[in-house]
Amino acid sequence: QLQLQESGPGLVKPSETLSLTCTVSGGSISSSRYYWGWIRQSPGKGLEWIGSMYYTGTTYSNPSLKSRVTISIDTSKNQVSLKLSYVTAADTAVYYCASPPEGSYDIYFYYWGPGTLVTVSS
Amino acid sequence: DIQMTQSPSSLSASVGERVTITCRASQSISGYLNWYQQKPGKAPKLLINAASSLQSGVPSRFSGSGSGTDFTLAISSLQPEDFATYYCQQSYTTLLTFGGGTKVEMK
Numbered sequence: 123q124l125q126l127q128e129s130g131p132g133l134v135k136p137s138e139t140l141s142l143t144c145t146v147s148g149g150s151i152s153s154s155r156y157y158w159g160w161i162r163q164s165p166g167k168g169l170e171w172i173g174s175m176y177y178t179g180t181t182y183s184n185p186s187l188k189s190r191v192t193i194s195i196d197t198s199k200n201q202v203s204l205k206l207s208y209v210t211a212a213d214t215a216v217y218y219c220a221s222p223p224e225g226s227y228d229i230y231f232y233y234w235g236p237g238t239l240v241t242v243s244s
Numbered sequence: 245d246i247q248m249t250q251s252p253s254s255l256s257a258s259v260g261e262r263v264t265i266t267c268r269a270s271q272s273i274s275g276y277l278n279w280y281q282q283k284p285g286k287a288p289k290l291l292i293n294a295a296s297s298l299q300s301g302v303p304s305r306f307s308g309s310g311s312g313t314d315f316t317l318a319i320s321s322l323q324p325e326d327f328a329t330y331y332c333q334q335s336y337t338t339l340l341t342f343g344g345g346t347k348v349e350m351k
Contacts, residue, residue: 168345169342171333174340229340230335231288231290231333232290
C-alpha cells in the first residue's frame with residue numbers, strides 16, 4: 123500500500139512559481155509502469171487534472187495549463203514534483219498527488235495524498 | 245479534450261432512497277469511466293473503475309453502469325455516510341478530465 127504526502131509552501135506570490143513535492147512511501151516511485159498525477163481543487167469547486175508523468179518519462183498536462191506545468195521525479199528521494207509558473211489568484215487551490223494501483227494499465231486514481239492548500243496572494 | 249458533464253449538480257435525498265447520478269462524455273470513451281466520492285476536507289476516494297468495477301471495500305449498494313458516452317452511478321439505499329460529492333473521470337485519453345461533481349445532500 124502506497125502512502126502519498128504533498129508538501130510545499132502554503133503561500134505563493136503572484137507571478138512566481140508554485141513548487142510542490144509528493145513523497146511516496148510504501149513502494150518505489152520508479153516501479154514498473156508507474157504513473158503519477160497532480161490534481162487540484164479550487165475552493166468550493168470541482169476536481170481539475172493538472173498533469174501526469176508516465177513510467178516512460180513522458181509527461182502530459184492539462185491544455186489550459188500546459189505551458190506553465192513541469193512534472194518530474196527524483197528516484198533517490200522517492201518524490202514527484204510539480205512546478206506551476208506565473209501563478210495568479212486563480213491557481214489558489216488544494217493540490218493533490220495521486221496514482222493508480224501498481225501496474226495498472228488504466229489511469230484511475232486509487233492512491234491519494236491528503237492534499238495541500240496553496241494560496242496565491244501578495 | 246473530452247468534456248464530462250454530470251447531472252444533476254446537486255440533489256436532496258433521504259436515507260433509504262435510491263439515488264442515481266449521470267455522467268455524459270462529449271465523445272465515446274468506451275468503458276473508461278471512473279467514479280469518486282469526496283467528503284469535505286478529504287481527498288477523493290475511488291469507488292468504481294472501468295464503469296462498473298466496484299473497488300474492494302466499497303459497499304455493494306454502489307453500482308456503476310454504462311458505456312460509450314452515457315454512464316450512471318447508483319446508490320441503491322442511501323446511507324448517512326453517503327452524503328458527499330461524487331465525481332466521474334474519464335481515462336480514455338491521456339488528457340484526463342473530471343465531471344463537475346454532484347453533491348448529494350440530506351433532504
